[in-house]
Amino acid sequence: MNQRTNTGRTRLSRPLVLEAAVALADENGLEGFSMRRLAQDLGVVPMALYKHVANKDELLDGMVDIVFGEIEPPSIDDDWRSAMRGRAISTREALKRHGWAIEMMETRNPGPANLRNHNAVMGCLREAGFSFATAIHAYSVQDAYIYGFALQEKTLGFETPNDAGAAVQRRAQAIGALHEYPYLAEIAAELPASGYDNPVEFAWGLDLILDGLDRRRRAA
Amino acid sequence: MNQRTNTGRTRLSRPLVLEAAVALADENGLEGFSMRRLAQDLGVVPMALYKHVANKDELLDGMVDIVFGEIEPPSIDDDWRSAMRGRAISTREALKRHGWAIEMMETRNPGPANLRNHNAVMGCLREAGFSFATAIHAYSVQDAYIYGFALQEKTLGFETPNDAGAAVQRRAQAIGALHEYPYLAEIAAELPASGYDNPVEFAWGLDLILDGLDRRRRAA
DNA sequence: AACTATAGGTGTACGCCGTACACTTGTCAA
DNA sequence: TTGACAAGTGTACGGCGTACACCTATAGTT
Numbered sequence: 001m002n003q004r005t006n007t008g009r010t011r012l013s014r015p016l017v018l019e020a021a022v023a024l025a026d027e028n029g030l031e032g033f034s035m036r037r038l039a040q041d042l043g044v045v046p047m048a049l050y051k052h053v054a055n056k057d058e059l060l061d062g063m064v065d066i067v068f069g070e071i072e073p074p075s076i077d078d079d080w081r082s083a084m085r086g087r088a089i090s091t092r093e094a095l096k097r098h099g100w101a102i103e104m105m106e107t108r109n110p111g112p113a114n115l116r117n118h119n120a121v122m123g124c125l126r127e128a129g130f131s132f133a134t135a136i137h138a139y140s141v142q143d144a145y146i147y148g149f150a151l152q153e154k155t156l157g158f159e160t161p162n163d164a165g166a167a168v169q170r171r172a173q174a175i176g177a178l179h180e181y182p183y184l185a186e187i188a189a190e191l192p193a194s195g196y197d198n199p200v201e202f203a204w205g206l207d208l209i210l211d212g213l214d215r216r217r218r219a220a
Numbered sequence: 221m222n223q224r225t226n227t228g229r230t231r232l233s234r235p236l237v238l239e240a241a242v243a244l245a246d247e248n249g250l251e252g253f254s255m256r257r258l259a260q261d262l263g264v265v266p267m268a269l270y271k272h273v274a275n276k277d278e279l280l281d282g283m284v285d286i287v288f289g290e291i292e293p294p295s296i297d298d299d300w301r302s303a304m305r306g307r308a309i310s311t312r313e314a315l316k317r318h319g320w321a322i323e324m325m326e327t328r329n330p331g332p333a334n335l336r337n338h339n340a341v342m343g344c345l346r347e348a349g350f351s352f353a354t355a356i357h358a359y360s361v362q363d364a365y366i367y368g369f370a371l372q373e374k375t376l377g378f379e380t381p382n383d384a385g386a387a388v389q390r391r392a393q394a395i396g397a398l399h400e401y402p403y404l405a406e407i408a409a410e411l412p413a414s415g416y417d418n419p420v421e422f423a424w425g426l427d428l429i430l431d432g433l434d435r436r437r438r439a440a
Numbered sequence: 441a442a443c444t445a446t447a448g449g450t451g452t453a454c455g456c457c458g459t460a461c462a463c464t465t466g467t468c469a470a
Numbered sequence: 471t472t473g474a475c476a477a478g479t480g481t482a483c484g485g486c487g488t489a490c491a492c493c494t495a496t497a498g499t500t
Binding site for chain 2: 476477478479480
């Protein structure tokens with residue numbers, strides 16, 4: 001991938017810069033991501049980056065499109081429901097790997113992978129017999145749920161029930177007057193033992209939504 | 221509210237700083253929000269702010285809690301479904317007024333208004349007969365949807381069908397090879413005429429989710 | 441193999457940012 | 471009136487994105 005030159009120096013390229021940028025953001029979050037640090041990671045002076053990307057904004061656009069590229073499009077063999085379920089799960093997984101991207105997935109100038117993905121999802125719904133209007137609704141609910149869930153998941157920052165317990169306890173400590181909020185107290189007390197698990201939680205809501213969509217589709 | 225001194229100078233205070241901060245963010249977004257600009261708006265030198273807030277992070281925490289304070293908690297008189305519906309709509313409206321807050325609502329150290337709100341929502345569900353586990357699920361789906369929808373809405377940035385048409389056309393222009401994406405092309409062509417409207421769109425998905433929750437609740 | 445246009449990399453500098461620290465000034469209680 | 475303490479100031483530092491002028495390595499032509 002990386003092209004070496006006669007002088008043994010690894011030559012920069014746009015894909016290489018993007019790849020390193022994603023890696024840096026994965027490691028440090030958007031907060032710890034800067035052009036200067038990226039340049040340092042690549043063993044190069046900051047301004048060198050600008051020969052390969054127009055500016056930071058455009059670089060972020062490219063990074064987001066890499067994340068879109070990692071999302072499996074809806075399968076064209078399966079029925080619409082399995083196809084939607086699969087791509088939703090794939091989307092969540094990609095967002096889990098690249099938590100910094102969540103807020104930007106729908107905010108940035110769309111790249112090719114983004115367009116392909118959106119086109120495929122809409123296509124899957126239309127082919128499945130959803131009317132245009134219902135397909136738009138269906139798309140909107142699903143994506144709102146997916147991105148919203150990813151956002152929550154990132155915030156809460158726990159994966160297994162044990163982690164959940166620890167995280168909730170930590171929060172409870174920080175809050176202090178927990179007795180004023182009995183239902184939060186209940187969460188702090190019960191969640192650790194409840195077997196909370198992010199993929200399961202995600203699927204619960206996803207299936208609820210897909211159920212509803214199926215009913216709406218049949219009704220029309 | 222603002223306390224004047226003998227010298228006629230308006231005296232700063234934490235609430236006053238927070239209020240001005242929210243106003244500034246409303247106007248310029250998080251991008252255009254800085255301590256220095258906020259100080260300027262308040263007619264004061266930047267460092268003066270630090271007598272009232274610990275630092276920018278803590279200021280953001282406070283701003284987010286103001287937004288939480290604007291959200292109507294679930295009504296205790298209504299049935300759970302109307303109560304949830306009402307607070308969801310109120311949440312979306314608050315997030316619409318303060319678009320900069322969306323990404324931070326669940327990321328920041330929770331303030332009192334945040335805790336009150338979460339406690340009230342969880343309480344409403346439990347009182348309505350949701351089991352603990354189902355209440356957690358129900359909470360999770362709803363909030364994921366609400367925040368996810370707000371995020372989309374902010375991105376797409378249109379309100380009425382006309383705006384939607386214009387926005388979609390603009391996007392289409394920017395994309396160029398739209399014929400490669402037939403289903404996006406369909407959106408560009410059809411959406412303007414479809415009567416798209418954000419509150420309606422939001423309610424469609426919300427009701428779908430509440431339907432599903434009701435069914436799950438009855439089943440248990 | 442030598443020459444040259446050009447793409448890739450450098451160095452310096454500017455105006456922003458958050459905020460530490462030492463200071464002056466204003467206010468209110470005694 | 472005084473003196474303690476809270477509020478506001480001024481200066482400075484290190485980090486940020488990036489404009490601009492510069493040098494250098496590379497590849498295509500002869």
